[in-house]
Amino acid sequence: MTPDSRIKLVSELLDLPLRDSEGKYCGIVDDVELEGEPGKALELKALLVGPGAYKGRMPGWAMPLVKLVAGNRMARVPIEQVRTIAAVVHLDCPARDLGLDRSEDSAGRWIPRWGAL
Amino acid sequence: MNPLELTLGIMTAVGGFVDISELVFAAKAGSQFGYALIWVFAFSTIGIVVFSEMSGRVAIAAKQPVFNLMRHRLGLKLGLVVLAASIISNLITCAAELGGVALILNYLTGAPYVLMAILMAVVLVVSIWVLPFEWIERIYGLLGLFMIVFAVALVAIHPPWDRIAGGFVPQVPHGLSTKELLTFGYFVVAIISAVMFPYEVYFYSSGGIEEGWKPKDMLTNRVTAILGMGLGSLLAIAILASSAQLFGPANVDPEIPGSAALQAAIPFGKWGLIIALLGMFFAVAGAAVETCLANAYSIAQFFGWIWGRHKKPWEAPRFTLTWIILFAAALAIVLTGVDVMMLVEFAILFSILVLPFTYLPLLLLAGDRRYMGKYVNGALAKTLGWLYFAVITAAALAALPLYVLTSGGNG
Numbered sequence: 001m002t003p004d005s006r007i008k009l010v011s012e013l014l015d016l017p018l019r020d021s022e023g024k025y026c027g028i029v030d031d032v033e034l035e036g037e038p039g040k041a042l043e044l045k046a047l048l049v050g051p052g053a054y055k056g057r058m059p060g061w062a063m064p065l066v067k068l069v070a071g072n073r074m075a076r077v078p079i080e081q082v083r084t085i086a087a088v089v090h091l092d093c094p095a096r097d098l099g100l101d102r103s104e105d106s107a108g109r110w111i112p113r114w115g116a117l
Numbered sequence: 118m119n120p121l122e123l124t125l126g127i128m129t130a131v132g133g134f135v136d137i138s139e140l141v142f143a144a145k146a147g148s149q150f151g152y153a154l155i156w157v158f159a160f161s162t163i164g165i166v167v168f169s170e171m172s173g174r175v176a177i178a179a180k181q182p183v184f185n186l187m188r189h190r191l192g193l194k195l196g197l198v199v200l201a202a203s204i205i206s207n208l209i210t211c212a213a214e215l216g217g218v219a220l221i222l223n224y225l226t227g228a229p230y231v232l233m234a235i236l237m238a239v240v241l242v243v244s245i246w247v248l249p250f251e252w253i254e255r256i257y258g259l260l261g262l263f264m265i266v267f268a269v270a271l272v273a274i275h276p277p278w279d280r281i282a283g284g285f286v287p288q289v290p291h292g293l294s295t296k297e298l299l300t301f302g303y304f305v306v307a308i309i310s311a312v313m314f315p316y317e318v319y320f321y322s323s324g325g326i327e328e329g330w331k332p333k334d335m336l337t338n339r340v341t342a343i344l345g346m347g348l349g350s351l352l353a354i355a356i357l358a359s360s361a362q363l364f365g366p367a368n369v370d371p372e373i374p375g376s377a378a379l380q381a382a383i384p385f386g387k388w389g390l391i392i393a394l395l396g397m398f399f400a401v402a403g404a405a406v407e408t409c410l411a412n413a414y415s416i417a418q419f420f421g422w423i424w425g426r427h428k429k430p431w432e433a434p435r436f437t438l439t440w441i442i443l444f445a446a447a448l449a450i451v452l453t454g455v456d457v458m459m460l461v462e463f464a465i466l467f468s469i470l471v472l473p474f475t476y477l478p479l480l481l482l483a484g485d486r487r488y489m490g491k492y493v494n495g496a497l498a499k500t501l502g503w504l505y506f507a508v509i510t511a512a513a514l515a516a517l518p519l520y521v522l523t524s525g526g527n528g
Contacts, residue, residue, distance in 0.1 A: 014189075014192070014193075015188045015189040015192065015193060015196070016189055017181070017185050017418075017421045018421060024423055025417075025421050025422060025423045025424065026421065026423075027420070027421040028188065028419075028420060028421035030193070049421075054193065057193050057194070058193065058194065059194075087179045087180065087181050087185075087186065087488055088180075088181065088185075103422075103435065104422065104423060104434055104435055105434075107434035107435040107437075107438050108431060108434035110434070110438060111430055111431040111434045111437055111438065112431070113429075113431045115246055115247055116246055116247055116249075116429045116430050116431075117247055117248060117249055117252070
């Protein structure tokens with residue numbers, strides 16, 4: 001793989017939706033965690049999910065607003081947990097194992113469980 | 118392809134095509150400019166058919182709705198701007214539809230408008246909560262078919278068919294003053310916006326995924342988009358033509374949504390009026406549901422939440438909370454006492470400004486073989502798609518100046 005295609009991989013990963021091993025949507029690739037040093041290959045370590053990961057991608061003045069509206073929660077998805085990357089990133093484990101289901105769970109406390117056909 | 122399912126899908130699309138903005142602008146266009154704006158309805162209908170078919174195809178081929186892929190294409194920053202603009206546009210549209218339904222109920226029952234708005238918000242929320250997606254779509258769409266009374270009423274008043282046919286030819290009426298020409302221009306932009314509302318493609322593509330469309334449904338998608346929206350558009354054209362025949366010569370300006378219903382009362386009396394109002398009620402109520410769900414779909418898809426009404430409300434909690442809050446926000450806008458017609462004007466204006474941002478990512482996605490494989494845009498879809506994108510971009514640029522110069526089409 002050439003350096004160009006590595007960079008392309010990252011740019012194409014960003015903003016893709018995530019689905020866990022149970023087929024549930026569980027966030028978007030908001031940023032990525034890379035590891036490396038001068039002279040060595042850059043390695044993709046994890047996907048970062050949640051408004052806390054917007055920091056590198058939004059202007060500084062916008063972050064307090066993002067924090068106010070959406071909070072600053074961020075979950076880390078180790079690259080080993082990624083099964084496939086296409087129009088969606090499919091994960092190898094359930095969202096709850098990676099802490100990706102907390103916001104849905106919090107919202108779920110407000111929703112009664114009756115009345116729908 | 119199941120013929121019954123296909124017929125139901127087409128009928129649902131026909132009944133669900135007309136909303137409050139089309140009702141208002143079709144009636145006003147006919148009254149002010151006779152048959153000269155029919156071509157804009159026909160032209161815009163081809164546009165919404167092209168983009169709806171495209172969004173359905175993207176949903177089938179990439180198995181992703183428009184907003185999921187839109188963010189990937191536009192990136193976080195620009196994506197957030199488009200999301201915010203589309204939320205505002207859809208919210209105002211939803212408030213206009215809710216206000217419109219309350220007004221129609223007010224005509225039908227004489228009960229206070231504000232009370233009807235609150236009642237309808239509750240009824241619509243309960244209906245989305247209780248009913249599965251297909252039922253929601255079918256009930257409002259099929260009962261909206263009462264609107265066919267407008268087409269029957271047009272036939273009954275023996276209109277000049279040759280002049281109606283002539284209206285399908287693109288034209289600008291002769292002898293208009295500069296002021297009238299600007300108003301005509303504003304109507305052209307407003308009709309394009311009303312027919313091609315962004316919520317329609319969000320709802321259509323998400324609906325395709327809700328119904329589990331697969332590659333074998335590609336033909337269903339195409340036929341539903343072409344026939345359903347094409348025939349639905351004929352209802353709007355019937356309202357315009359009746360208005361040109363009945364209101365124009367009498368110098369009646371159909372300023373309120375209820376005026377259109379009088380078109381059915383003239384040939385058919387009280388029952389014509391009631392059927393027209395019922396058709397308008399279900400069509401506009403359906404549009405209120407669609408705008409609200411389309412908004413919730415967009416937000417949920419943008420942030421990667423669990424979404425969809427094919428799930429029980431508690432299985433997609435953030436999505437559920439979102440559509441409930443959006444309905445409450447739409448009701449709050451209506452309860453401020455702002456005039457429904459003003460909401461319609463704002464909805465039209467905001468929507469046309471958002472339209473290019475809605476359709477550009479869709480065009481790029483549908484033309485991208487990596488996502489679409491063999492279902493990538495062909496030459497016809499590509500040509501029509503870019504042609505309409507150029508038209509809506511020009512309309513978006515012209516919208517605000519025309520709105521200001523014509524005081525929202527009021528001269």
